[in-house]
Amino acid sequence: MTDASAALSEETGSTRFRKDGRWAALLSRAGLSIAILAVIAYGSAVSPVFFTTGNLVNVMTSMAIIGIVVVGMTFVLVVGGLADLSVPATIACGAILSLALQPMIGPVPAFVAAIGLAGLCGLVSGVLVGYVGINPIIATLGIGTIVLGIVQASVGGVIVYGTNPETAMLVKSRLFGIPTIVLIFLAVALAGNFLLARSWWGRWTFATGGNPKAAEAAAVPVRAVKAGAFVITGLCSGLSGALLGLTLQSARPLVGTGYEFSAITAVVVGGVSIMGGAGSVPRAVAGLVFVQLLTNVMVLQGVRTPVQGLVLGLLIAGAVALDVALRRRGGA
Amino acid sequence: MANWKRRLLVGTLALLASASWAQAKTVCYVTAADAHAYATPANEALEARAKELGIEMITLSQNFDVQTGTEQLGTCIARSVDGIILWPLDPQAYIPGLARAQQAGIPAILINSPMDSQANQFIKSFTGPDVYEEGEMAADSLNGALGGEGSVIIIAGQAGNGTTIGRVGGFVDRLAEIGSKVEVLDTVNADFDQQKALVVSRDLITRFGDKIDGVYANDDTMARGFIDAWKEANPGKPTPPIVGINGQKDAFASIKSGEMHSTIVQSPVEDGRLAIETIAEILDGKEVEARRPIPLTVVTSENVDSVEPAF
Amino acid sequence: MNLGATIVRFRVAVILGLTLLCASLLVPGFLGATTLSLGLDRGATVGLIAIGMTVLLIARQIDLSVGSTFALAGIVAVMLQPSLGIWPAAMAGLIAGAAAGAINGLLVVTFKVNPLVATLATMLIFRSAAHWLTDSQPVPGTDIMLSVSLSKIHLGIFTLRSALFIGAVLLLHVWLTRTVAGRNLFAVGSNAEAAKASGISPGRTVFLGFIFAGLFAGLAGVLQSLTTNTGSPVFGSELLVAVIAAVVVGGTRIEGGRGSALGTLGGVLTIASLTTAMEFQSVPAYVQQVVAGCILILLVVLDRTVRPGPRSHAATGGTH
Numbered sequence: 001m002t003d004a005s006a007a008l009s010e011e012t013g014s015t016r017f018r019k020d021g022r023w024a025a026l027l028s029r030a031g032l033s034i035a036i037l038a039v040i041a042y043g044s045a046v047s048p049v050f051f052t053t054g055n056l057v058n059v060m061t062s063m064a065i066i067g068i069v070v071v072g073m074t075f076v077l078v079v080g081g082l083a084d085l086s087v088p089a090t091i092a093c094g095a096i097l098s099l100a101l102q103p104m105i106g107p108v109p110a111f112v113a114a115i116g117l118a119g120l121c122g123l124v125s126g127v128l129v130g131y132v133g134i135n136p137i138i139a140t141l142g143i144g145t146i147v148l149g150i151v152q153a154s155v156g157g158v159i160v161y162g163t164n165p166e167t168a169m170l171v172k173s174r175l176f177g178i179p180t181i182v183l184i185f186l187a188v189a190l191a192g193n194f195l196l197a198r199s200w201w202g203r204w205t206f207a208t209g210g211n212p213k214a215a216e217a218a219a220v221p222v223r224a225v226k227a228g229a230f231v232i233t234g235l236c237s238g239l240s241g242a243l244l245g246l247t248l249q250s251a252r253p254l255v256g257t258g259y260e261f262s263a264i265t266a267v268v269v270g271g272v273s274i275m276g277g278a279g280s281v282p283r284a285v286a287g288l289v290f291v292q293l294l295t296n297v298m299v300l301q302g303v304r305t306p307v308q309g310l311v312l313g314l315l316i317a318g319a320v321a322l323d324v325a326l327r328r329r330g331g332a
Numbered sequence: 333m334a335n336w337k338r339r340l341l342v343g344t345l346a347l348l349a350s351a352s353w354a355q356a357k358t359v360c361y362v363t364a365a366d367a368h369a370y371a372t373p374a375n376e377a378l379e380a381r382a383k384e385l386g387i388e389m390i391t392l393s394q395n396f397d398v399q400t401g402t403e404q405l406g407t408c409i410a411r412s413v414d415g416i417i418l419w420p421l422d423p424q425a426y427i428p429g430l431a432r433a434q435q436a437g438i439p440a441i442l443i444n445s446p447m448d449s450q451a452n453q454f455i456k457s458f459t460g461p462d463v464y465e466e467g468e469m470a471a472d473s474l475n476g477a478l479g480g481e482g483s484v485i486i487i488a489g490q491a492g493n494g495t496t497i498g499r500v501g502g503f504v505d506r507l508a509e510i511g512s513k514v515e516v517l518d519t520v521n522a523d524f525d526q527q528k529a530l531v532v533s534r535d536l537i538t539r540f541g542d543k544i545d546g547v548y549a550n551d552d553t554m555a556r557g558f559i560d561a562w563k564e565a566n567p568g569k570p571t572p573p574i575v576g577i578n579g580q581k582d583a584f585a586s587i588k589s590g591e592m593h594s595t596i597v598q599s600p601v602e603d604g605r606l607a608i609e610t611i612a613e614i615l616d617g618k619e620v621e622a623r624r625p626i627p628l629t630v631v632t633s634e635n636v637d638s639v640e641p642a643f
Numbered sequence: 644m645n646l647g648a649t650i651v652r653f654r655v656a657v658i659l660g661l662t663l664l665c666a667s668l669l670v671p672g673f674l675g676a677t678t679l680s681l682g683l684d685r686g687a688t689v690g691l692i693a694i695g696m697t698v699l700l701i702a703r704q705i706d707l708s709v710g711s712t713f714a715l716a717g718i719v720a721v722m723l724q725p726s727l728g729i730w731p732a733a734m735a736g737l738i739a740g741a742a743a744g745a746i747n748g749l750l751v752v753t754f755k756v757n758p759l760v761a762t763l764a765t766m767l768i769f770r771s772a773a774h775w776l777t778d779s780q781p782v783p784g785t786d787i788m789l790s791v792s793l794s795k796i797h798l799g800i801f802t803l804r805s806a807l808f809i810g811a812v813l814l815l816h817v818w819l820t821r822t823v824a825g826r827n828l829f830a831v832g833s834n835a836e837a838a839k840a841s842g843i844s845p846g847r848t849v850f851l852g853f854i855f856a857g858l859f860a861g862l863a864g865v866l867q868s869l870t871t872n873t874g875s876p877v878f879g880s881e882l883l884v885a886v887i888a889a890v891v892v893g894g895t896r897i898e899g900g901r902g903s904a905l906g907t908l909g910g911v912l913t914i915a916s917l918t919t920a921m922e923f924q925s926v927p928a929y930v931q932q933v934v935a936g937c938i939l940i941l942l943v944v945l946d947r948t949v950r951p952g953p954r955s956h957a958a959t960g961g962t963h
Contacts, residue, residue: 366928448783
């Protein structure tokens with residue numbers, strides 16, 4: 001926000017060309033808010049049920065699970081780690097363990113153990129990326145394949161059912177009319193935002209993502225910061241998977257399929273560059289809100305499920321192409 | 333003495349010959365997946381029965397990928413096995429592979445899912461449940477529960493998947509066939525995933541509200557997703573009649589508590605066993621029927637206590 | 644030490660050799676001509692796509708949409724059969740593949756969208772188009788017997804598909820090592836700015852690279868549709884990981900500027916023979932996944948530790 005106003009005051013009274021650039025810069029910053037407002041306006045116009053508390057709470061509840069992954073994925077993109085493709089495996093890890101371990105060690109330790117193990121998977125990817133220097137795509141692809149294979153072998157593909165219905169009630173309960181799961185997501189997003197925008201860890205993350213050599217020279221532990229981003233994503237996916245398991249009270253090894261691409265989509269639509277060094281949790285969450293609202297409108301309008309992919313694909317390509325074009329014109 | 337010796341020799345030789353004959357029977361089983369709630373018990377039952385029958389098995393898992401499966405048919409043919417059991421995931425893509433098996437003189441049968449009629453000339457039999465028939469039975473069950481009229485939604489599996497095509501097709505065709513006034517409001521894909529079904533059901537309930545008189549889910553997992561969404565939106569209000577397929581344990585619990593109307597049970601154990609027994613008969617030179625079904629049971633609150641859940 | 648370095652240098656060949664050795668010891672009849680031709684044919688689909696991917700990775704690009712292009716081209720080739728005839732329809736399928744590649748190229752070169760993001764978008768778009776064209780139902784071809792004859796084994800070991808793959812890999816090897824255009828590709832991949840300064844157009848190279856990758860994904864898709872006599876919107880959804888794994892196992896760097904056609908051949912053959920050998924032993928698919936994942940990680944770690952890349956080199960130098 002502060003550098004937005006700085007940019008504004010700096011450009012006041014410039015030539016017409018610069019004014020153009022200013023508008024472009026403004027549009028590139030406010031574009032997402034405008035897009036979200038446009039979807040809300042369109043949704044309210046075409047569907048009487050869209051702009052109702054019930055529907056909007058539904059959208060929030062539906063996005064909570066993937067939203068937690070989005071927060072973690074933001075760190076990976078900002079640190080210049082491209083993407084974490086092991087998300088389906090770590091989600092499965094979280095979902096299956098949080099249910100399967102319940103009878104043995106109780107629901108809370110099972111929950112913690114599930115998240116811990118998912119974080120450990122993230123740590124392995126992180127070490128491979130940060131310390132060994134392997135490309136993140138390959139490292140997370142490989143680790144994801146291995147972890148998913150082990151998870152499948154350990155449960156033999158059978159559905160794992162929950163044994164403690166109270167935990168499900170807790171996750172499904174509401175506080176002041178807001179589902180608990182949404183509150184958990186908001187807490188994770190706030191914590192993520194604090195970590196990325198206000199803490200030394202966040203500064204290190206931006207420095208590493210923006211210019212690793214300069215960061216190294218400035219005594220930033222770039223390797224640990226890079227590895228850390230994958231641990232954060234692992235923990236987030238584990239939490240997301242554990243919550244998923246508790247909500248559904250059942251888990252299968254393939255429960256997390258597709259979540260990695262959904263999370264990347266949200267982050268990228270939010271305008272976080274895949275090249276690293278820029279971005280924020282609120283932007284990524286705004287990207288997710290936009291995608292979720294759009295999907296919601298499409299389902300309400302009866303768009304066929306496979307065709308929804310077309311709209312989403314055009315959206316990603318369009319959003320990023322526009323962003324690139326505006327940034328260039330805006331001189332940013 | 334010499335006579336006795338010769339007799340022993342002949343006897344031993346005959347025994348050896350029969351033993352090696354029995355050993356030579358190898359059957360290639362191209363299964364849908366080896367880590368799946370339905371496929372795993374079916375595979376285990378099939379392999380256990382094969383052991384009893386003295387048949388050696390090569391089990392190949394397609395992991396739900398048709399392309400892998402078509403290539404695995406090639407593996408089976410190259411190993412010149414004595415028979416092939418194929419679990420098709422697509423109504424057509426395996427036909428050339430089955431034709432090559434026939435050229436190589438290897439008898440093949442289908443398990444669990446049917447293929448297009450073009451495939452019939454290349455297979456000896458099709459055993460097990462029929463996903464299309466399951467769709468028809470679901471249509472009958474839901475039509476009955478609604479008294480022949482009302483609006484329903486279909487929560488389908490993955491778009492383009494063979495099971496989805498059969499289960500949706502059978503349902504829609506059957507409704508038309510019996511002249512039902514049940515109208516399908518919308519068909520959405522939830523990929524056999526509970527969470528996806530939950531998310532999409534929330535939107536459908538918002539969109540159609542009280543217009544939803546009934547629900548047909550392509551499997552019990554997705555039916556569960558709808559029930560959870562319904563409970564969120566309308567706490568305390570009874571669910572509309574919901575029909576699922578598979579006969580999972582939690583679906584049985586839902587039927588008992590009145591949250592679900594019915595499910596269709598197919599036993600993976602019987603499915604697997606019937607396939608291996610059929611191929612064993614073919615290998616013994618017997619003629620078998622072109623279609624060998626396993627019993628499909630519609631489970632409602634009336635018989636839920638007397639039927640075993642499938643898994 | 645010297646021996647160790649040699650082993651690491653030819654690690655793909657070593658791993659391939661070890662796989663073949665273990666397989667021939669453990670699996671009876673593994674080294675027979677039928678088995679080999681089978682393994683080759685199974686590798687061919689992944690291999691044809693991997694050829695395009697090798698070129699893209701060398702140019703520091705990536706294409707996540709190959710699986711969707713594969714399905715789309717196959718569907719076009721089958722759907723047009725009744726109106727155009729089999730071979731013209733197959734040509735149309737190839738053109739569809741190349742067109743898909745051109746769209747990727749346009750997004751990346753003209754609109755400057757990061758290739759990872761651009762092809763993630765087109766992956767969704769092409770898959771949707773495949774569903775839309777077919778109404779999510781598999782489409783049958785017109786001639787089953789052609790499919791059967793396409794799988795015939797020639798010269799004792801080659802199917803049409805595997806012969807095309809081997810031929811294309813060898814041509815790619817010659818192109819990459821012996822022509823100016825091939826060397827330019829490496830230049831663009833290792834340093835686009837420097838390449839531009841020396842008169843190479845990186846944009847044009849990258850654009851053509853995407854068309855090339857789309858064409859080969861399309862070729863694999865058309866062959867798949869012809870051999871199965873089916874065009875299906877769900878084909879190819881599991882291919883991407885296998886393709887990237889095969890190329891990377893073959894020593895091509897995802898960071899651009901390094902790679903080889905023969906390495907990709909080695910990578911494809913290693914993974915194909917591993918799969919075939921494990922299937923012959925009825926090893927469950929999830930165990931196969933774990934083994935493939937471990938080999939991928941192992942080879943990439945070896946690559947890193949022995950020949951550190953520029954970035955990690957700088958990092959080592961800067962440690963205090």
